[in-house]
Amino acid sequence: MTQVYDHGGGVRSLRVPIPDNPLGHTLVYLLDTDRGPVLIDTGWDDPDSWDTLAAGLTACGTSPEEIHGVVITHHHPDHHGLSGRVREASGAWVAMHEADGAIVRRTRQTRAERWFTYMTAKLEAAGAPESHIAPLRATRPRALPGLSPALPDREIVPGELLALPGRRLRAVWTPGHTPGHVCLHLEEEHPARLPGHGRLFSGDHLLPEITPHIGLYEDPDDATVTDPLGDYLDSLERVGRLAPAEVLPAHQHAFTDAASRVRELLAHHEDRLTGLLVLLAEPLTPWQLAERMEWNRPWAQIPYGSRNIAVSEAEAHLRRLVKLGRAEAVTGSEPVTYVAV
Numbered sequence: 001m002t003q004v005y006d007h008g009g010g011v012r013s014l015r016v017p018i019p020d021n022p023l024g025h026t027l028v029y030l031l032d033t034d035r036g037p038v039l040i041d042t043g044w045d046d047p048d049s050w051d052t053l054a055a056g057l058t059a060c061g062t063s064p065e066e067i068h069g070v071v072i073t074h075h076h077p078d079h080h081g082l083s084g085r086v087r088e089a090s091g092a093w094v095a096m097h098e099a100d101g102a103i104v105r106r107t108r109q110t111r112a113e114r115w116f117t118y119m120t121a122k123l124e125a126a127g128a129p130e131s132h133i134a135p136l137r138a139t140r141p142r143a144l145p146g147l148s149p150a151l152p153d154r155e156i157v158p159g160e161l162l163a164l165p166g167r168r169l170r171a172v173w174t175p176g177h178t179p180g181h182v183c184l185h186l187e188e189e190h191p192a193r194l195p196g197h198g199r200l201f202s203g204d205h206l207l208p209e210i211t212p213h214i215g216l217y218e219d220p221d222d223a224t225v226t227d228p229l230g231d232y233l234d235s236l237e238r239v240g241r242l243a244p245a246e247v248l249p250a251h252q253h254a255f256t257d258a259a260s261r262v263r264e265l266l267a268h269h270e271d272r273l274t275g276l277l278v279l280l281a282e283p284l285t286p287w288q289l290a291e292r293m294e295w296n297r298p299w300a301q302i303p304y305g306s307r308n309i310a311v312s313e314a315e316a317h318l319r320r321l322v323k324l325g326r327a328e329a330v331t332g333s334e335p336v337t338y339v340a341v
Helices: 047-059 083-090 098-109 112-125 130-138 228-242 258-279 286-292 304-323
Strands: 004-006 011-017 025-031 038-040 069-071 093-097 154-156 169-173 182-186 199-203 246-249 327-329 338-340
Touching: 011 047, 025 047, 025 246, 069 083, 083 093, 093 098, 098 154, 112 130, 112 304, 130 304, 169 228, 199 228, 228 258, 228 304, 258 286, 258 304, 286 304, 304 327, 304 338
Parallel strands: 038 069, 069 093, 093 154, 199 246
Antiparallel strands: 004 011, 011 025, 025 038, 169 182, 182 199, 327 338
């Protein structure tokens, strides 16, 4: 069933399904411009998702062939997956922040077996048990979802208005969930005259009821020690200062009072960091820390792939604690363990 919602002022959202994912769908936004309709994100590259997107565009009085441009909040496949197919149908340009564009280029050049080797080494370093790593050693390289994403042909420059005739859409760089994540601030009066400054297409950066995954920025060929959680917390404060009248996220539903949600998320992460320091009263590897952290279900019930994501999130929190001087690596430990300072 096609689900389209009119947010007013030439903005509509389409619920594009994500196959086999508890999130259910991505909210793809259709923005009217003087040059034609523009999409903000496109959804997962899947036949049902494409059919839903096409049907939603038809319900809005347009079609994939009429799309003028595609603006991507970040490179993840539930946002960028269908961009190439939209461009093939319409000749639309595709825009993305350079940091995520670099990931797209690297992903297209990386063979599947390289990722298996990299993930095996990462999990070994994190202290994962051999029972978890063994399937990666045994798996034969194959095509993986999202390994051939569309190359963007325009760069989103933070702080600049996008070239959308008749609209004022400004890019706000919000790294954390990905290094090149952007929110898009529609600097126009809210159609219902809600108090605040325009509307914010927030991607996965700011969601009404869930906390986006903050893991490590994975790059097999780059040994730079990044701080994704620190990036995210700084980005949250930047968005809070915008004080939009309404937030239009990529999942769940639209909401108001962005500043309150920002405060909740900042408090959540501070509480979590404080809780991790209690766990780190004894030296723990990232895997051991992930096992002891609080998730939405007991560790024993977390699926295999989700455990990899959880360990990445544990490592991101560890990096933040180390950078703040609240934890440190134990000299000589192998795999490396960390302890509160």
